[in-house]
Amino acid sequence: MNILRTFPRGGLRPREMKSRSLGRPLRNAFLPSLSIVPLLQHRGSAAECLVRPRESVREGMLIGRAVGNDGSNVHSPVPGVVKSLGTITLPWGESSPAVFIELGGEFDCIGKPAQVYAWEEFRKDKLLALLAEKGLVGLGSGIPTERKLALSPGKRVKTLIINGMECEPYLCSDTRLLIEKTAEIMEGVHIAAKIVEPLRRIVAVPSDKKEALAAVKEHLRESCANIELMPLLPKYPLGDERQLVRAVTGEETVSGESVLDVGAVVLNVGTVFALYEAVVLQKPLIERSITIAGKAIGRQENLKVRIGTPLADLVEECGGFTQMPEKIVMGGPMMGWSIADLSCPVTKTTSGALFLTSREIRSSRRTNCLNCGRCIRSCPVGLNPVGLYKKVEHAAYAEACSEGILDCNECGCCAYACPARIPLVKEIRDGKLALASAAALDRGEGV
Amino acid sequence: MRVEVPISVTSSPQMYDESSTRNIMWSVFFCLLPAAFWGVFIFGLSALGVLLAALASAALFEFLFARLAGQDCPLWDGSACVTGLLVGMTLPPSVPLYVPVFASLFAIGVVKWTFGGLGRNWMHPALGGWLFVYFSWPRAMTTWTFPRFLPSPDAVSSATPLGLLKTGIVEETVLPPSPLEYLASLGYPESSVDAVLSPWLNASILEPLGISLPSGYVDLFLGIMPGSIGEVSAFLLLASTVFLLARKILSPAIPAAYFGVFGFFVWVFGGLQYGGEYFTGDVLFHIFTGGLLLGVFYMAADIVASPVTLRGQLIFGSGAGFLTFLIRFYGASPEGAGLAILAMNVFTPLINRLTPPVRFGAPVRGRGRTHE
Structure with missing residues (x-):
């Protein structure tokens, strides 16, 4: 028997909650009458605004230009008129300049056959330039894809892994993409492979997503492509880059190193599809697929949504609230952000919007730590979350640092498992922030 | 558009596991009830009196000590009720009613609240209470009801x-x-239930498999024997444990190690006392008697005072199993489980220190990373 691989330490199987949305095919959402396009949608610094109020914009037009070497381009998701410029607060609390665009005017893309470009003729640097120009970022991480794929000299890639794990509960838009856009995604894999020249190309899919596995298998059989399909034993957080590389290649990254140091590059399915569109159709990143789910929403759906669509529009499109949600979550329930403002727009890294009832959340009163050790046994990084929590609470940051607080990737397993409902992730995040600002002070940068 | 309801905005994760302190404690409480009722059923109403005295005084002391510590009434979390019920279940059915009250006082007041209440105790509260009265009223604590x-x-x-x-x-x-x-040679009796069930079991199930069960085990399994109120019914304790294991409230590591090590030593050395040979010990007899099941599932595997990592739990369970064997076969006390678990509770902090979790990316023995 073929034993399915996964990562060895910690992790858990949260309530998956995908049954109601997994079977729903992707469909295009309505265009928002007012798009709110943040100029900071990636990790780095905000793009420089290129438009003024009352200026008309076309669909896919560059409205924010990348600044410095950690910037990323932003394009107008819809045709229309710039209503105003402003500042909004992103779900994770950062503020960002934003362009408000009122829908109107002529459509350049919709309803017209797309021109297909023969990417095989493009050189590597042309491909990278194209990714940068089209504003492509990792649809999970927000790291500009061009920066991720432009290897520094001397780095060799052994494995290119396509991350189809989508291990967060509720979310299934990546799985839908794998089922519906198999050929496009596989072509995207070849494009990425042309850039990083890996020895192996592996598509990792959870073993319980039978339909997606079958679709990929069928495509690979017909096309005889040089791509391996690897079903993995589902466990959260297998979609985390380091854990995925551990599961697929058996290699663990050392604290402070990236997966590239063990010769791996990981792209998730949504990013590969966007990469295909950016290169083959030369289409900027102005839409993405997301899952709308939760028991408080009328219809759970998988939608292709324009970047900048406010949540309120999506709520309306999915039949409104059947009951008042206890929480509104941008992203998955394990690592996503809860918000209270439905004007919050979908950004390049929004993987879903969840409207959760209190029954789904299972919140409970906070109690003393029971010493049960569930946080420790569930930590995939092998940390002692409650120990770190106590260190941060007593401001013993140096000790927390030596116990590995900076290795925490905030996957949420510890706080999910904690029966005492101790906000472990929040406290650890606070500790990391305190350490970061102390380090900035040391460098004389101020905070 | 802002949502016009009190929506909660919290740090990630946005949802949680089904288990909370409260439903863990109440699940354990309700899982203990069948075995407690069995004790009342076979030992009579005096057992009920002991259980109620233990429960009520545990709840009362919890309330008082929480007040003293300046905290809200913590009775909703159920932990005091679990402690109270367990205290009652570890006592003989006919003890005077001040015994359960003092046991609860020691369990809640000294073991639990002196160290800060829920989750802060370093030994199992009910066992602590039991130990206190065991040495304070030895006569009452070893007077059993048939x-x-x-x-x-x-x-x-x-x-x-x-x-x-x-x-x-x-x-x-x-x-x-x-x-x-x-x-049997001492004239220890056998119940009519055993007299009916044992031959039936042998004839209909075991004989085709080539096994023959001597009479007496059915009594031990069902709990028709003198003993503490809650410890006698192996059957009901096992049945409720299945529920706790299925709900993942109980982690199987400690019980598995405990039974493994204890069973192994009993099997190897248990026969020697009777002038028998090695590898002839009666494991089944020793698992069904002396409160072992109650001790393993509800005290050794208690989450608060046991180690936190898997390796630590295996060490803890093995140690408790071995100590139980030592005490039962070579010590003064006939049972051993309670004392063994308390002894291992003492080692819990040390075990935790010796078995930290293995960090991701830490070098693995025999599989060094190669940097080209």
């Missing part, structure tokens, strides 16, 4: 099966080969 269904012969009127074995082994030199045969 259960319903079991005719009471005068010769063995006040001893548990294990207690009888212990005195017998000390006093006599030549013994029959197995614990049950020895008990």
